[in-house]
Amino acid sequence: MGIGAREYPKGASVLRRMLVAVAAALAALVASPSSAHGHAAFAQSSPAAGARIEQSPARLVLTFTEPLNGGLSRGSVTPAAGGQSVPLVAAGDGRTLVLVPRGPLPKGPYLVRWHTVSTQDGHALEGTFSFGVRTAATTSDSEVEQSPFARSGWLRIGLRAVLYVSLLLWVASALIPRLLGLGRRSWVAPPDLDARLRSQAIALRERERRIAGELAWVALAAAIATTLAEAADAAGGLSANGVSTFLFNGEAGIGRLALIGALLLAALQNGRARLAALLAVVASWGLAASGHAASAEPRGWSILNDWVHLLSGAVWLGGIGMLALVWGPTLRRNREARRLAAERVLPEFGRVALPAFFAVAATGVVSLTLQLSAPGDLIFSAYGRLLLIKIVLVGVLAIASSVHVWVLRPRARRPTAAVTSAERRHWRLVRGEPIVGICVVLAVALLVTFPLPPEQLASAQNAVASAEAPCDPCPLPTPAGDELSVADRAGTQLVSGLLRSAGGVLTGTIRVFDLRGQPSRTPFEVPGAEETDCGRGCSRIRVPARERLAVRVQERGRTFTADLPSAWEHSANAEARRRLVATQAVMRSLRSVRQREFVTSGPGSVARTVYRLQAPNRLALKTGGGVRTVIIGDRQWTSTRESPWARGSYGEGLPFALRRWFRWSTYSGTARILDRRREGGRRVLELALADPATPLWIRLVVDVRTRRVVREQIAVSGHFTSETYEAFDQPTEVEAPRVR
Numbered sequence: 001m002g003i004g005a006r007e008y009p010k011g012a013s014v015l016r017r018m019l020v021a022v023a024a025a026l027a028a029l030v031a032s033p034s035s036a037h038g039h040a041a042f043a044q045s046s047p048a049a050g051a052r053i054e055q056s057p058a059r060l061v062l063t064f065t066e067p068l069n070g071g072l073s074r075g076s077v078t079p080a081a082g083g084q085s086v087p088l089v090a091a092g093d094g095r096t097l098v099l100v101p102r103g104p105l106p107k108g109p110y111l112v113r114w115h116t117v118s119t120q121d122g123h124a125l126e127g128t129f130s131f132g133v134r135t136a137a138t139t140s141d142s143e144v145e146q147s148p149f150a151r152s153g154w155l156r157i158g159l160r161a162v163l164y165v166s167l168l169l170w171v172a173s174a175l176i177p178r179l180l181g182l183g184r185r186s187w188v189a190p191p192d193l194d195a196r197l198r199s200q201a202i203a204l205r206e207r208e209r210r211i212a213g214e215l216a217w218v219a220l221a222a223a224i225a226t227t228l229a230e231a232a233d234a235a236g237g238l239s240a241n242g243v244s245t246f247l248f249n250g251e252a253g254i255g256r257l258a259l260i261g262a263l264l265l266a267a268l269q270n271g272r273a274r275l276a277a278l279l280a281v282v283a284s285w286g287l288a289a290s291g292h293a294a295s296a297e298p299r300g301w302s303i304l305n306d307w308v309h310l311l312s313g314a315v316w317l318g319g320i321g322m323l324a325l326v327w328g329p330t331l332r333r334n335r336e337a338r339r340l341a342a343e344r345v346l347p348e349f350g351r352v353a354l355p356a357f358f359a360v361a362a363t364g365v366v367s368l369t370l371q372l373s374a375p376g377d378l379i380f381s382a383y384g385r386l387l388l389i390k391i392v393l394v395g396v397l398a399i400a401s402s403v404h405v406w407v408l409r410p411r412a413r414r415p416t417a418a419v420t421s422a423e424r425r426h427w428r429l430v431r432g433e434p435i436v437g438i439c440v441v442l443a444v445a446l447l448v449t450f451p452l453p454p455e456q457l458a459s460a461q462n463a464v465a466s467a468e469a470p471c472d473p474c475p476l477p478t479p480a481g482d483e484l485s486v487a488d489r490a491g492t493q494l495v496s497g498l499l500r501s502a503g504g505v506l507t508g509t510i511r512v513f514d515l516r517g518q519p520s521r522t523p524f525e526v527p528g529a530e531e532t533d534c535g536r537g538c539s540r541i542r543v544p545a546r547e548r549l550a551v552r553v554q555e556r557g558r559t560f561t562a563d564l565p566s567a568w569e570h571s572a573n574a575e576a577r578r579r580l581v582a583t584q585a586v587m588r589s590l591r592s593v594r595q596r597e598f599v600t601s602g603p604g605s606v607a608r609t610v611y612r613l614q615a616p617n618r619l620a621l622k623t624g625g626g627v628r629t630v631i632i633g634d635r636q637w638t639s640t641r642e643s644p645w646a647r648g649s650y651g652e653g654l655p656f657a658l659r660r661w662f663r664w665s666t667y668s669g670t671a672r673i674l675d676r677r678r679e680g681g682r683r684v685l686e687l688a689l690a691d692p693a694t695p696l697w698i699r700l701v702v703d704v705r706t707r708r709v710v711r712e713q714i715a716v717s718g719h720f721t722s723e724t725y726e727a728f729d730q731p732t733e734v735e736a737p738r739v740r
Contacts, residue, residue: 042127043095043480044509045112046532046540049129050137056104057133061532061540062097062114063500063507064125065480069117071245072124072234075099080109080130080138095482095502107134117234121291122252124234156229163222164441169325170215170266171284171311172318173208174276179315179352208326213267219283220263227256255289258282284310301574305366312359315352317397317440323349324434357398364391390443397436476511476692481573483508484672485690487697487715488562490553492602493520494717495562496697497549506545506566512537512553515601517695517717524553565688565699569673576671576687579702580664586707587662591615594727600720615658618734630737631656637737645737662709667691667698674699684710 046061047053062075075097077086087102097114109132117124130137177186186205227247228238235242247253262283269275288306323345368387479485479498487496492515499508512520519537527550529543543549549566552559569576587593595611608624619631626641636650650656667689675686682703689698694716701711712723 042114042125042129044477045129046534047131048534049131051535052132052134052136054134056101056106058100060099060101060112062099062112064095064097064116064118065482066118066120067095067502068097069119069122069234069245072117072242073097073115075112075114077101077105078111078113080111086110095500096507105133108132109135109138111138115236117246118252120252122230122234122246122256124230156226156233159222159226159229161442163219163226164444165321165438166215166219166222167263167283167287168314168318168441169321170212170219170318171280171314172322173212173215174266174273174280175311175315176319176322176349176352177273178277180348204326208322211322211325216263216267220260220267223256223260223263227260252290255286257286259286259290262286280314281311284314305363308359309363309367312356312363315356316360319349319353319356320433353401357401360394364394386443390440393436393440393443397433397440400433400436476695478692479670479690482570484566484568484688485670485692485697486564486566486688486699487690487695488551488564489600489602489715489720490524490551490560490562491555491558492718493522493524493553493555493560493562494715494720495524495551495553495564496695496715497551497564497566499549499564499566501545501566501568501570504545505542506549507542508540509534510539510541510551512551513695513717515718520553522553522555524551526551565674565686567674568688572673573671576673577668579673579685579707580668580671580687580689580700583700583702583707583709584662584665587709588659590658590708591729592727592732593725593729594732596724596726598722601718612732612734613658613661614732614734617655617657619656619658619661620734630734632734632736635736637739639737645739647739664689664698664700676704679710 043063043065045063047057060075060077075088077088077099078084079086086105088099097116099112109130111128111130113126113128115124115126132138186208228243231243231246232238234246247257262279266276266279266283269279285303285307288303288310291306327345476496477498480500482500482502484499484501485496486499487494489495490512494513494517496511496513497508498511499506501507510524510526512522512524514520514522514537519535521536524539525531526539526541526543529541532540534540545566547565547567549564551562551564553562590613592612592614595613597609597611599607599609606624610622612620617633620629622628628639630637631650634650634655636648637645638648639645654660670688670690670692672688673685674688677684677686679701682705685702685704687700687702689700690696697715699713700709702708703710706728708728709725711725712721714721714723
């Protein structure tokens with residue numbers, strides 16, 4: 001913190017090496033191919049990307065993972081062989097962009113270029129894909145692409161870095177005196193320094209006041225410049241109408257206006273401590289409401305968490321920076337000033353810095369769970385690698401602070417010959433902290449340029465991957481955070497729905513599979529829905545929102561109806577995951593339970609089985625056909641009506657355990673709450689789960705009070721299973737049978 005390079009050459013060398021390492025890490029990340037492609041929030045389209053269709057489409061519908069700013073979203077359709085763009089009528093509605101050609105499209109391949117802006121966080125997204133009318137699509141051009149650094153991205157990164165640095169420093173200058181109960185008095189240069197540093201104390205306080213005022217103006221200029229740059233990127237140019245549409249269509253725009261308004265008042269206000277603290281809180285909320293937190297679910301809690309993260313980060317990192325700015329020149333020249341700062345100023349700052357650090361760490365962990373779909377995203381996604389760099393830098397800063405507070409500072413106060421060495425190392429670390437803090441802020445500025453974190457992008461990437469070329473059958477996409485994946489049977493057919501509900505309209509994709517798990521050739525329809533064909537056994541639908549969705553399937557001259565739930569709690573995904581994990585833990589902790597199973601492959605096919613499970617590793621089952629099985633650990637006995645008990649081995653080296661019998665948390669990422677109701681005098685919760693890879697769909701009915709599963713339905717091609725659970729923790733004995 002302001003120690004001269006001449007006095008401590010070793011420290012300067014260490015700092016240079018640290019900066020070179022951080023710069024190399026950031027450069028390697030930026031150069032990574034995955035940081036430049038595959039991050040658009042494009043989910044699907046009709047016609048599908050890479051599809052061949054036999055007649056000119058009446059309209060093209062592009063679906064995205066977030067609500068669109070209709071005034072800034074646009075698209076074009078151009079013959080792939082070259083030529084003029086097709087005249088279109090474009091309209092954005094919710095999460096869809098609809099392109100209506102003004103006339104039939106002649107035979108040939110076409111390129112669709114789109115540009116959208118999210119109303120949730122204000123990110124501009126662009127992409128391209130192709131389809132063919134009575135001919136093959138140009139699949140080589142069917143690439144959804146979005147680079148965080150495209151369209152003057154580095155300019156926006158630089159402006160955000162300036163905004164974050166100046167804002168954090170100014171928020172620290174406004175909040176820390178209030179947190180320490182000092183009112184208008186200086187926390188950087190306390191009054192009792194007058195007796196020992198009379199000439200410097202007044203200069204320190206004047207420097208603090210001047211720096212705080214300048215920071216407010218710098219942050220205001222950076223906020224305005226950042227907003228204008230992002231508005232120009234979103235609108236395709238800087239204009240009054242574009243800026244207005246960008247700011248007044250969505251909560252992200254309101255957050256940006258709140259940030260600018262608070263900073264303007266802060267720059268104009270004249271040393272009023274309470275007003276400055278209030279404006280610092282408002283400005284931090286504006287920044288949180290216009291960033292990634294506005295895209296995560298649950299949205300309100302995500303913004304609140306990010307808000308607290310920003311405020312605590314400002315107190316901790318911004319406080320370190322303010323100490324460096326105010327005390328730097330004095331510490332460079334005056335050894336007595338360094339000793340007084342270590343004895344009087346730094347301990348006082350530590351009263352707020354330590355709680356602020358713990359708040360930063362806690363809210364950072366919450367952000368990780370909201371932004372990453374799995375721990376591996378920290379390594380295998382560009383966003384995660386950059387986030388990991390930020391975490392490492394924060395850890396380095398925390399370790400450095402701990403060492404100089406609890407190790408070096410106490411040593412420097414001892415009246416021994418080692419004081420000079422301890423004091424030197426102490427100030428070397430203090431001096432390096434602001435530099436590492438700036439690196440943290442730079443990492444944050446880079447993070448914000450990514451359109452969406454991995455948690456929100458996972459489903460879009462899966463959809464894009466399956467849409468890059470024609471496929472039959474196509475892999476099922478993972479449901480996005482605002483989508484529901486459910487299934488039911490209709491005759492022998494499996495009917496699945498990937499549904500999205502917004503603005504009173506239900507949209508989505510219905511797929512029908514035969515007994516072999518292949519896309520079905522059986523005709524089906526969704527009564528009352530507007531349907532668009534998307535391949536064999538596939539239809540995209542649009543219908544007024546409703547509680548249940550009926551899908552009629554014609555099979556062998558008979559009509560069967562699948563009943564799909566189509567209403568769910570959109571903002572309760574995190575709760576659904578928590579309840580699922582808690583329910584699994586309760587079921588695994590049971591001493592015993594009885595399970596009744598009903599399995600069918602369609603009309604006329606029924607199999608019943610009763611299971612008795614006893615902890616920790618015993619199972620007895622009996623089928624309707626008279627087959628009996630007893631399993632204890634890795635041993636198994638089986639008998640039929642015609643044959644006695646025969647002993648064998650269970651599994652392939654992994655013994656049976658009741659804990660492994662219940663395995664639902666694997667599908668927690670797709671968990672949705674379908675209903676809350678009362679059954680038989682008890683409150684129950686109905687959860688929907690899905691595994692697109694199998695594919696498999698599960699519905700659980702859970703007793704809210706006991707957190708036990710009451711009923712379970714499993715749908716997979718060729719098998720439809722209903723389970724009921726009873727006799728929880730009732731006395732039961734599963735014994736090894738006697739073998740003659």
